[in-house]
Amino acid sequence: MKQIITGKAYVLGDDIDTDQIIPAEHLVYSLSDPEEKKNYGKFALSGVPKIEAGLPEGNKLFVHEGKFESEYTIIIGGKNFGCGSSREHAPACLKIAGIQAVIAKSYARIFYRNSVDGGFFIPFETLDKLLNSIRTGDTLKIDLEAGTLTNNSSGQTLKLQPLGEVAEIVKAGNIFEYARKTGMI
Amino acid sequence: MGLTITEKILAAHAGKDKVTPGETIWVDVDVLMTHDVCGPGTISIFKEQFGKNAKVFDPEKVVIIPDHYIFTSDKHANRNIDILREFVSEQNLPFYYDVGTENYKGVCHIALAQEGHNRPGEVLFGTDSHTCTSGAFGMFSTGIGNTDAAFILGTGKLWVKVPETMQFEFTGKFPDYIMAKDIILQVIGDIGVDGATYRTMEWAGDAIMNFSMEERMTLCNMAIEAGGKNAVIEADEVTLKYVNKRTNKPYKTYNSDQDANYFFKKTYNASTMEPVVAKPHSPDNKALVRECSDIKIDRSYIGSCTGGKYNDFLAAANILYGKKVAVNTFIVPATTEVFKDLECKTLNGKTLLNIFKEAGCEIGDASCAACLGGPKDTFGRTHGTEVVVSTTNRNFPGRMGSKQSEVYLASPYTAAASALTGRITDPREMLN
Numbered sequence: 187m188k189q190i191i192t193g194k195a196y197v198l199g200d201d202i203d204t205d206q207i208i209p210a211e212h213l214v215y216s217l218s219d220p221e222e223k224k225n226y227g228k229f230a231l232s233g234v235p236k237i238e239a240g241l242p243e244g245n246k247l248f249v250h251e252g253k254f255e256s257e258y259t260i261i262i263g264g265k266n267f268g269c270g271s272s273r274e275h276a277p278a279c280l281k282i283a284g285i286q287a288v289i290a291k292s293y294a295r296i297f298y299r300n301s302v303d304g305g306f307f308i309p310f311e312t313l314d315k316l317l318n319s320i321r322t323g324d325t326l327k328i329d330l331e332a333g334t335l336t337n338n339s340s341g342q343t344l345k346l347q348p349l350g351e352v353a354e355i356v357k358a359g360n361i362f363e364y365a366r367k368t369g370m371i
Numbered sequence: 372m373g374l375t376i377t378e379k380i381l382a383a384h385a386g387k388d389k390v391t392p393g394e395t396i397w398v399d400v401d402v403l404m405t406h407d408v409c410g411p412g413t414i415s416i417f418k419e420q421f422g423k424n425a426k427v428f429d430p431e432k433v434v435i436i437p438d439h440y441i442f443t444s445d446k447h448a449n450r451n452i453d454i455l456r457e458f459v460s461e462q463n464l465p466f467y468y469d470v471g472t473e474n475y476k477g478v479c480h481i482a483l484a485q486e487g488h489n490r491p492g493e494v495l496f497g498t499d500s501h502t503c504t505s506g507a508f509g510m511f512s513t514g515i516g517n518t519d520a521a522f523i524l525g526t527g528k529l530w531v532k533v534p535e536t537m538q539f540e541f542t543g544k545f546p547d548y549i550m551a552k553d554i555i556l557q558v559i560g561d562i563g564v565d566g567a568t569y570r571t572m573e574w575a576g577d578a579i580m581n582f583s584m585e586e587r588m589t590l591c592n593m594a595i596e597a598g599g600k601n602a603v604i605e606a607d608e609v610t611l612k613y614v615n616k617r618t619n620k621p622y623k624t625y626n627s628d629q630d631a632n633y634f635f636k637k638t639y640n641a642s643t644m645e646p647v648v649a650k651p652h653s654p655d656n657k658a659l660v661r662e663c664s665d666i667k668i669d670r671s672y673i674g675s676c677t678g679g680k681y682n683d684f685l686a687a688a689n690i691l692y693g694k695k696v697a698v699n700t701f702i703v704p705a706t707t708e709v710f711k712d713l714e715c716k717t718l719n720g721k722t723l724l725n726i727f728k729e730a731g732c733e734i735g736d737a738s739c740a741a742c743l744g745g746p747k748d749t750f751g752r753t754h755g756t757e758v759v760v761s762t763t764n765r766n767f768p769g770r771m772g773s774k775q776s777e778v779y780l781a782s783p784y785t786a787a788a789s790a791l792t793g794r795i796t797d798p799r800e801m802l803n
Contacts, residue, residue, distance in 0.1 A: 205743070296515065
């Protein structure tokens with residue numbers, strides 16, 4: 187597991203649902219075929235209304251036309267990130283697009299579980315919403331060991347919430363590795 | 372301190388006498404359900420993790436119900452059905468409801484109930500967020516992703532954080548024009564789309580217990596729209612009558628103790644409830660139907676696990692009988708059993724199907740259809756700026772296809788009344 191994650195932020199609002207993260211018409215692609223699965227990167231966050239895409243300004247493409255990966259590495263969400271469907275294609279498409287971490291005030295629980303159990307990325311939580319302190323394009327640094335988030339663009343550092351009951355699964359990598367480590371399988 | 376139904380079921384499946392909210396436990400799974408959208412991904416993770424020749428933990432406990440992208444020419448969607456077929460035959464799974472056969476059912480949550488896979492006291496996981504529907508049978512049921520489903524396929528177990536319980540009690544009697552859909556939209560509007568995040572929504576009260584199993588399923592179906600982990604209604608004679616007709620398997624019923632610990636309790640007076648809608652683009656954007664009478668609609672859509680059961684269509688038929696719709700109206704039965712009911716069951720001497728046809732509705736085959744948009748050629752899918760009144764469960768941007776379309780979630784009564792006038796219409800205008 188990487189101890190330091192750095193990259194550009196892509197900022198979204200509250201209640202980002204899984205239909206915005208990956209619209210249902212794209213759920214037909216294989217998640218195991220390396221070529222076909224690239225489509226999930228291409229269409230990641232394609233359901234977000236334009237004015238809410240990349241806050242505060244909006245109208246910022248997450249993945250550019252003809253590309254399969256995003257220039258952004260860390261997503262900043264508000265409350266209830268990933269609400270709606272149980273589709274694992276949602277955290278998967280973000281990872282395929284190159285996302286290494288999501289930081290939000292809170293998550294819908296199935297999305298949270300899927301992110302952790304599938305080992306796609308760590309869904310970090312913060313006490314307060316970061317919408318007003320981070321702008322799309324800011325360069326961020328997450329220090330896992332210290333449990334901090336630094337905004338290199340503003341110089342601000344803040345504490346991330348402890349991972350709680352999922353910490354051991356995060357450490358192991360995913361639910362299967364955790365189960366192997368603990369002798370369950 | 373006593374326990375809630377959910378705590379009792381989870382404790383029994385974790386081999387414990389009691390569990391406490393917040394505690395992480397491993398439970399034994401009674402049923403794992405998957406469908407065509409998440410099945411292929413689940414199967415590929417299962418093979419990657421447990422080996423190419425691995426066998427599922429118990430073929431009798433795996434139920435596969437293709438329902439999402441059925442009547443489409445999309446080659447990837449059709450390829451996904453082939454993956455399910457291959458896996459079913461390789462693993463010799465008895466409960467597979469294949470497309471294009473007599474055995475095809477349609478929407479998984481309703482098919483689970485109709486085929487006897489919902490049994491009180493059991494633990495059911497499904498790769499669909501609306502798996503919480505099954506809680507109507509006094510069982511624990513919730514939605515999971517492909518990875519968790521693959522883990523269950525291999526081990527028959529999954530970790531769960533025991534949820535706190537919120538109880539919603541409705542006392543007295545609902546007015547005749549009120550349906551379960553009005554009640555769940557009312558409650559989601561009251562608590563918000565994350566008002567029950569990772570909690571149980573327990574329904575109680577004499578008004579709730581007077582609901583049919585189908586109406587109870589509607590109530591539990593949309594718990595996820597408030598972020599709920601699961602929904603539950605204790606099993607009673609209505610439940611047992613429904614279940615015993617459909618399965619011979621033994622099961623156990625649980626009730627919440629009088630002194631159980633609740634995170635939240637709210638009591639509503641059933642008789643004061645009014646028809647409500649959820650306006651675009653969120654299920655908690657509640658308004659009274661009578662406050663929306665100036666909103667013009669282009670389409671009415673009656674279908675899905677939420678609003679495509681027999682009782683939903685009976686309600687719609689009551690309103691549409693002998694009249695003509697003013698806008699495109701789509702009728703999509705959740706399952707083939709519901710479709711058969713439309714063909715056979717009558718209201719004032721006419722079959723429901725004929726009532727809808729004579730009213731000018733378009734009838735689709737049983738499946739999830741346009742509830743979640745889907746491939747471009749999906750029946751009832753939006754492609755432009757349509758304003759839709761729909762009996763489905765979500766009105767997120769783009770949910771029914773087009774990002775420009777606007778969806779008002781409503782009861783079948785309201786959807787049918789609105790179909791006749793071309794504007795959002797309180798069913799009381801039609802039922803009197």
